[in-house]
Amino acid sequence: MRPALQGDMHMMVSRPEQWVKPMAVAGANQYTFHLEATENPGALIKDIRENGMKVGLAIKPGTTVEYLAPWANQIDMALVMTVEPGFGGQKFMEDMMPKVHWLRTQFPSLDIEVDGGVGPDTVHKCAEAGANMIVSGSAIMRSEDPRSVINLLRNVCSEAAQKRSLDR
Numbered sequence: 001m002r003p004a005l006q007g008d009m010h011m012m013v014s015r016p017e018q019w020v021k022p023m024a025v026a027g028a029n030q031y032t033f034h035l036e037a038t039e040n041p042g043a044l045i046k047d048i049r050e051n052g053m054k055v056g057l058a059i060k061p062g063t064t065v066e067y068l069a070p071w072a073n074q075i076d077m078a079l080v081m082t083v084e085p086g087f088g089g090q091k092f093m094e095d096m097m098p099k100v101h102w103l104r105t106q107f108p109s110l111d112i113e114v115d116g117g118v119g120p121d122t123v124h125k126c127a128e129a130g131a132n133m134i135v136s137g138s139a140i141m142r143s144e145d146p147r148s149v150i151n152l153l154r155n156v157c158s159e160a161a162q163k164r165s166l167d168r
């Protein structure tokens, strides 16, 4: 039977340990948890891998990137939140961009995602800082032309990534 879920599950939950197996069984191929939500990130990373999924590690705005750095070589994606987790439609926190830039400098091939308040007005900042993946909710859903917004967001990120690889 075809799995019900595919793609990355961003688990904005406490005790993320309890959902690893159910997500794997449901067909998720990446499991992203919050560093703030677990006391043992190493064990959780291992469990996610043993369940056949890639690993994403998210940090909230109040968490400095130094807490994520020790795990960066063991994960597939770092997720820098640019709003407080909770709901869509919040204002993009530009002061999170140094985290993205630092991660990109230290870990050139890591997937780096930005989530919260990302749209046509803010995506350039994310892409220039080094994000190659973005989450965008309101900017797409509130647009009269969602397709063109998606294309714009995609193009800005891929052009910045291409420029980085040429500069290397």
Ligand SMILES: O=C(CO)[C@@H](O)[C@H](O)COP(=O)(O)O
Binding pocket: 083, 084, 085, 086, 087, 088, 089, 090, 115, 116, 117, 118, 135, 136, 137, 138, 139
């Ligand atoms: O879930 C969250 C924040 O809790 C984010 O994924 C946002 O919901 C993204 O939506 P916009 O900020 O783009 O509206």
